[in-house]
Amino acid sequence: xxxxxxxxxxxxxxxxxxxxxxxxxxxxxxxxxxxxxxxxxxxxxxxxxxxxxxxxxxxxxxxxxxxxxxxxxxxxxxxxxxxxxxxxxxxxxxxxxxxxxxxxxxxxxxxxxxxxxxxxxxxxxxxxxxxxxxxxxxxxxxxxxxxxxxxxxxxxxxxxxxxxxxxxxxxxxxxxxxxxxxxxxxxxxxxxxxxxxxxxxxxxxxxxxxxxxxxxxxxxxxxxxxxxxxxxxxxxxxxxxxxxxxxxxxxxxxxxxxxxxxxxxxxxxxxxxxxxxxxxxxxxxxxxxxxxxxxxxxxxxxxxxxxxxxxxxxxxxxxxxxxxxxxxxxxxxxxxxxxxxxxxxxxxxxxxxxxxxxxxxxxxxxxxxxxxxxxxxxxxxxxxxxxxxxxxxxxxxxxxxxxxxxxxxxxxxxxxxxxxxxxxxxxxxxxxxxxxxxxxxxxxxxxxxxx
Numbered sequence: 001x002x003x004x005x006x007x008x009x010x011x012x013x014x015x016x017x018x019x020x021x022x023x024x025x026x027x028x029x030x031x032x033x034x035x036x037x038x039x040x041x042x043x044x045x046x047x048x049x050x051x052x053x054x055x056x057x058x059x060x061x062x063x064x065x066x067x068x069x070x071x072x073x074x075x076x077x078x079x080x081x082x083x084x085x086x087x088x089x090x091x092x093x094x095x096x097x098x099x100x101x102x103x104x105x106x107x108x109x110x111x112x113x114x115x116x117x118x119x120x121x122x123x124x125x126x127x128x129x130x131x132x133x134x135x136x137x138x139x140x141x142x143x144x145x146x147x148x149x150x151x152x153x154x155x156x157x158x159x160x161x162x163x164x165x166x167x168x169x170x171x172x173x174x175x176x177x178x179x180x181x182x183x184x185x186x187x188x189x190x191x192x193x194x195x196x197x198x199x200x201x202x203x204x205x206x207x208x209x210x211x212x213x214x215x216x217x218x219x220x221x222x223x224x225x226x227x228x229x230x231x232x233x234x235x236x237x238x239x240x241x242x243x244x245x246x247x248x249x250x251x252x253x254x255x256x257x258x259x260x261x262x263x264x265x266x267x268x269x270x271x272x273x274x275x276x277x278x279x280x281x282x283x284x285x286x287x288x289x290x291x292x293x294x295x296x297x298x299x300x301x302x303x304x305x306x307x308x309x310x311x312x313x314x315x316x317x318x319x320x321x322x323x324x325x326x327x328x329x330x331x332x333x334x335x336x337x338x339x340x341x342x343x344x345x346x347x348x349x350x351x352x353x354x355x356x357x358x359x360x361x362x363x364x365x366x367x368x369x370x371x372x373x374x375x376x377x378x379x380x381x382x383x384x385x386x387x388x389x390x391x392x393x394x395x396x397x398x399x400x401x402x403x404x405x406x407x408x409x410x411x412x413x414x415x416x417x418x419x420x421x422x423x424x425x426x427x428x429x430x431x432x433x434x435x436x437x438x439x440x441x442x443x444x445x446x447x448x449x450x451x
Contacts, residue, residue, distance in 0.1 A: 050108030088124040137351025170315035175332035176302035189429035190441040196294040198254040205268035211258035215427035283314035321361035324373040357400040
């Protein structure tokens with residue numbers, strides 16, 4: 001009956017020019033029924049405390065002593081509705097404005113417990129997942145009609161009721177030497193200090209810097225064997241990295257999937273691996289681990305071959321380190337954002353991965369150097385907008401705080417500090433040894449990941 005009622009809402013009951021109130025009363029009410037939320041598990045016009053306007057609906061299942069529409073606390077899902085003739089097609093002004101709106105609500109004071117956001121006008125619908133301060137697509141923006149509404153509503157329901165704990169992050173730039181491994185290791189260590197359970201993956205077999213920097217000497221089976229042999233359990237190649245430090249008063253650490261340093265590079269050869277696996281393989285073997293960790297970080301290869309493509313395919317989000325004094329790193333970041341990562345997004349067809357704004361990694365910038373870097377960035381943004389073959393707006397990926405009203409061109413900077421580089425020789429993440437470095441990386445994880 002719920003299925004038919006949802007179909008009937010579109011076929012029989014909802015006018016083509018339905019206003020927002022009609023979308024709510026006729027369509028959204030049946031959608032909520034289908035998703036399994038009773039009337040007393042819904043709060044209309046929920047006060048998010050993000051401003052004067054409330055979100056249209058908040059949803060949460062009741063507990064024994066907590067009826068949601070009575071307590072109106074700790075929502076799980078926010079739903080923003082629009083009138084039916086407002087264009088919510090991807091790329092439209094209506095879509096962009098509505099995404100900004102739901103993102104603002106999801107990050108609001110009263111919404112710290114929220115895990116999902118939905119936008120819909122009964123012609124389109126999209127589900128977003130919230131992990132910390134990261135909001136990324138859980139589906140693409142889907143066009144709905146009476147023939148596919150049950151399939152799409154079922155997809156949304158399955159994602160909501162089968163959530164994954166981990167946020168998977170690919171650390172990537174097509175340019176080498178920008179500090180991807182240092183970023184991966186120290187971000188993992190910082191998250192562990194904040195009581196997050198973290199797994200890091202060395203997926204750069206040409207360099208193997210991550211494995212080498214931690215002095216890990218894994219036993220058999222190897223990661224490569226796991227990739228090509230389905231009988232090998234991924235958990236058998238995980239190495240626990242633990243360190244106890246007097247100044248921190250306890251043991252900290254994270255898990256690592258290393259690449260054996262004595263394994264011949266031939267077993268990682270591009271052509272050989274492409275015969276046995278495709279870009280989906282890393283995602284598939286990491287899937288069983290996603291409820292065991294808060295974060296999975298992948299140290300990606302500085303190229304656009306099977307390893308980097310696989311890392312991007314497996315990720316929920318992509319973090320891109322750059323150097324302000326290395327224009328090639330900025331150009332490669334722009335190419336990744338505009339060309340390479342969208343290739344994976346088209347292949348995945350689920351809206352992911354989300355591309356996070358770039359940051360400047362580990363170099364002290366003079367005022368003149370920063371002026372030169374931003375001049376180069378501005379030209380990259382201009383060229384992308386004027387590219388007749390692939391017009392693309394790079395602005396939010398380089399200047400995430402920039403608006404028409406507030407032309408803020410701030411780019412997050414991770415300062416240079418001597419002990420960060422020296423820590424590679426001690427095989428210990430710098431954040432475990434140096435208070436100043438810890439503060440630097442805490443600022444990074446708060447900028448990108450944690451509320």
